[in-house]
Amino acid sequence: EIVLTQSPATLSLSPGERATLSCRASQSVSSYLAWYQQKPGQAPRLLIYDASNRATGIPARFSGSGSGTDFTLTISSLEPEDFAVYYCQQRSNWPNRTFGPGTKVDIK
């Protein structure tokens, strides 16, 4: 099983600041990594697929990078609606498409 580790567990930032979230895989997942955003009481929403591609309707302030085992989600300038939990997910090891434990971005 491919294990995903996310860091930090919590990121405390102010609106307008840059957020950098990390996801590390226990073995290579190539570029088969996605990022999801989940707000309290809501379902997750797909943000980024295949490491660096924004899903439909996702603002340009969200960007993804990386390949192999190390990946980054960057939010260039935090908007109030961006404070949420972010999960990475690998689809390299079908069908066991594991999720990371999540990074909570909260308001400083």
Place this chain on the structure above:
Amino acid sequence: QVQLVESGGGLVKPGGSLRLSCAASGFTFSDYYMSWIRQAPGKGLEWVSYISSSGSTIYYADSVKGRFTISRDNAKNSLYLQMNSLRAEDTAVYYCARVSLLGDDYWGQGTLVTVSS
């Protein structure tokens, strides 16, 4: 627009059964794999089961294998999850999601399953 609406959750005793449903609209349901993903209270996401577009290929997480059964009715644009021998650790919000090459690209709002005596 794509809509997924789950139903069927509730309170059930350990060892009991429950059947979840997911009604899909806004896309050609029979073209897509579908999945069930769950989230225990205050915890992260765990995939539970996948089913191919025709229903011929099915996968389960080890944690539910032998107890849960996924199925679909393409004529009714519906996805199901039959859950038997429920345990306290199955308590979670259960989401249905559309599976695409991009990822799980659309999710329902979820239905809460609580297993408690």
